[in-house]
Amino acid sequence: MAWIWLIAALLLVLALLPVALELRRKMPDRTAAPGAFARLASGQTHYQWIGPVRGPVAVAVHGQTTPSPAWYSVAEDLGRLGYRVLVYDLYGRGYSDNPKGRQDEAHFVIQLTELLADQGIGEDITLLGYSMGGGIATRFAAQNPHRIKRLILFASAGVDVTEGRLSRFMREVPLLGDWLFHMAAHGQFRRQLRASQNSPAEVPEIAGIQLAQLDRRGFWPAVLSSARHGLDRMEAEHRKLASDGVPVVALWGELDDVIPISSVGRLAQWNRNARQEVIADAGHGLPYTHGRACIALLGGILRE
Numbered sequence: 001m002a003w004i005w006l007i008a009a010l011l012l013v014l015a016l017l018p019v020a021l022e023l024r025r026k027m028p029d030r031t032a033a034p035g036a037f038a039r040l041a042s043g044q045t046h047y048q049w050i051g052p053v054r055g056p057v058a059v060a061v062h063g064q065t066t067p068s069p070a071w072y073s074v075a076e077d078l079g080r081l082g083y084r085v086l087v088y089d090l091y092g093r094g095y096s097d098n099p100k101g102r103q104d105e106a107h108f109v110i111q112l113t114e115l116l117a118d119q120g121i122g123e124d125i126t127l128l129g130y131s132m133g134g135g136i137a138t139r140f141a142a143q144n145p146h147r148i149k150r151l152i153l154f155a156s157a158g159v160d161v162t163e164g165r166l167s168r169f170m171r172e173v174p175l176l177g178d179w180l181f182h183m184a185a186h187g188q189f190r191r192q193l194r195a196s197q198n199s200p201a202e203v204p205e206i207a208g209i210q211l212a213q214l215d216r217r218g219f220w221p222a223v224l225s226s227a228r229h230g231l232d233r234m235e236a237e238h239r240k241l242a243s244d245g246v247p248v249v250a251l252w253g254e255l256d257d258v259i260p261i262s263s264v265g266r267l268a269q270w271n272r273n274a275r276q277e278v279i280a281d282a283g284h285g286l287p288y289t290h291g292r293a294c295i296a297l298l299g300g301i302l303r304e
Helices: 002-024 068-080 104-119 132-141 163-172 176-195 206-213 219-229 234-243 263-270 291-302
Strands: 036-040 043-050 057-061 082-089 126-129 148-154 246-251 275-279
Touching: 002 176, 036 104, 036 206, 043 068, 043 104, 057 068, 057 104, 057 132, 057 219, 068 082, 068 126, 068 206, 068 291, 082 148, 104 132, 132 148, 148 291, 163 176, 163 219, 176 219, 234 246, 234 263, 246 263, 246 291, 263 275, 275 291
Parallel strands: 057 082, 057 126, 126 148, 148 246, 246 275
Antiparallel strands: 036 043, 043 082
């Protein structure tokens, strides 16, 4: 019988290993955070204003795994065009809190709504969304079309997505999927980031920021929750934006291995008025690898 207890103890240790690893992680040092914090209903949200003191307002929503510095290059170019740009960290990322509960688009739309109220931002917003942030921005815009001057999407979720079998298994299967995600995804993502550290980027420190996220408490549970509850297609939202006449611009990376180029055709079916551009030689990190090219393409629209 001893061997049965040994196996049971080993299985228990393995089962608890992700919990132990999570407990070893720490929240980032907020004393080093640029910008400021807003105390919202679900927790503190870290934000920064970039650009002039006065001017039209642009609000940028980042993606699933890369916090608000992903927007630095784009925000600086927008600032040169006269925009005041608000960038912030989604819950569970960057310097923001990690509240309990499902981290789906509705959860993040509430965060965005409360932050805009906290900052006194009303209407005439140029709203930008990258990857998962594109899905959040799309849903917010569809719910608040009267507040949106234009919606600009960078490699946006909510249209098509490329997903491998293992990734789908981890997302769809509870318990075992959770364990595999917490044990396998960390190492895989770290290897990918280290391999890309020497790749050209308009935000030079972005790879280091992404790597630091991997050791932030709450990051991996937040990413898994977002993956499980935030991959819905947003056909209804895009069709509503079309019928409401909200200007939509969508930018895609030619070499994106996360959001496939088939998204161009799909979005065109949902919103024939959406302007779409494909950025040559760009992958999924569009705002921080090809932000200047994106803003150059949008120059005429943004000066309106």
